[in-house]
Amino acid sequence: MKIGCPSEIKNNEFRVGLTPAAARAYIENGHQVVVQKGAGLGSGIADEEYQNVGAKLEESAQTIWDQAEMIVKVKEPLPDEYDLMRPEQIIYTYFHLAAEEKLTKACLDKKIIAVAYETVQEDSGALPLLKPMSEVAGRMAPLMAAFYMGKPFGGRGLLPTGVPGVLPANVVILGGGVVGSNAAKTASGFGCNVTILDINVNTLEHLENILPVNVFTQYSNSQNLEDALARADIVVGAVLVPGAKAPKLITRDHLKIMKTGSVLVDVAIDQGGCTEMSKPTTHDQPTYVVDGVLHYCVANMPGAYARTSTFALNNMTIPYGLQLANKGVEQACKDNHVLCRGLNAYKGTLTCAPVGEAFGMQDVCRLPEDVL
Incomplete structure (x- = not known):
């Protein structure tokens, strides 16, 4: 799978979706990783650090969004990124859809596969990707x-x-x-x-x-x-x-x-x-x-302490990200119900009940057969 990591564009957002160690983990599992030039600078990560582990660098976010089968980010896609999203593309990031109706509609219209860090939930109720x-x-x-x-x-x-x-x-x-x-x-x-x-x-x-x-x-x-x-x-x-x-x-x-x-x-x-x-x-x-x-x-409070936040976040996101990349989102969700709870939208279908309740879409909110 081709994994893409564009620069964050939210105001004063200095975190980055992948550390070099996380990029290396994807590459060691047989995947390709492409990172936008300068994406890690706000977290104190030089471009050369990504190159040293085998990741490729690209100048433009457009190129990364066009090429990647899975996008790994930190913050939700912003309006300027909506048109970059492609049907059936996995986007693995924080979404917070219940507070963002326009983003929710964009995810459904673009038919992306939205895997939200904040709703990956263990049986105990713990939220491992939100915790850091x-x-x-x-x-x-x-x-x-x-x-x-x-x-x-x-x-x-x-x-x-x-x-x-x-x-x-x-x-x-x-x-x-x-x-x-x-x-x-x-x-x-x-x-x-x-x-x-x-x-x-x-x-x-x-x-x-x-x-x-x-x-x-x-x-x-x-x-x-x-x-x-x-x-x-x-x-x-x-x-x-x-x-x-x-x-x-x-x-x-x-x-x-x-x-x-x-x-x-x-x-x-x-x-x-x-x-x-x-x-x-x-x-x-x-x-x-x-x-x-x-x-x-x-x-985006943690963006102020970007280096600490980036490394703490990647420590938790990489195991689940590897499951998505290694197995594909459908099999990964079938095999791991904790990860499946992170699925918020799937190819035009809303799949997260609390988001459906927030926007009166309970009747159309469901998990598709592909992931059950």
Whole structure:
């Protein structure tokens, strides 16, 4: 199979779909790999590193999309890439289709085979290809919030770590999954008072057992949420329903009870965001203010720490990618139901139930016989 890796074109996206080690793994399995020149530079990977493992380089993305049977990316195809997609071409990347109706329609119209990292799901519920970027984004969230808490950047002017005689910040994290637990690690390391809200008591019990003593857990209900928001200096939105739109836990009315200059980092923005006011932002213009609350809603947070993110992502994506390349998507999905859950669109058919629910397409959402 011919594997193509074009440069990412999303605003300030410095990650790349393949590391040299991943390219080498495909080549050692008998496949051809073609990488766009300069694709890895943002992650500190020189073109020569790809050539040294046997990959070929191409100048244009058009050439790669035209030649490749499988495209390996990081972020979802953007509108400028829709016309590059070809029928029956496998595209292996993050899609987040439930938050992108135009992209969903483009995938169906182009009859591609969309294998989405974020919905590859183990029987336990774990999301192995989403996990590494959730870890990065979770650890980033308090870092970004601490920066924007500075008065010149729109925040309260509160140093989250505190100093002797001055209390540290109160950090509230909505969701105790991978993002939430990693955000708690960073924020607690700052010395902040951290509260995690979740509706799963077992999750709360686990987090209380493994996290430092300045991390507190609380069952999430309307009263507890409002009380937490009222005292919060920093809020991290870390809720996730796999493949589906994120629930809108914070409403416009909630902002009235929050402190002026508090910072809200919505890590769930890839799935539509967990507040009514959330809208995707970029690393160029990462924040905006609504009712005195500063919102940070960058849709590709891990792209800022591209080298760490690229290598962490490839560590997880390559085993599944090799199954797709070695067996073809149909046989790979038949043999591995974990991978099959990552199939979001197949030759014009929508195959991911949460995406179908997001757009009222439940009646036409199904797995084709080819992959059953």
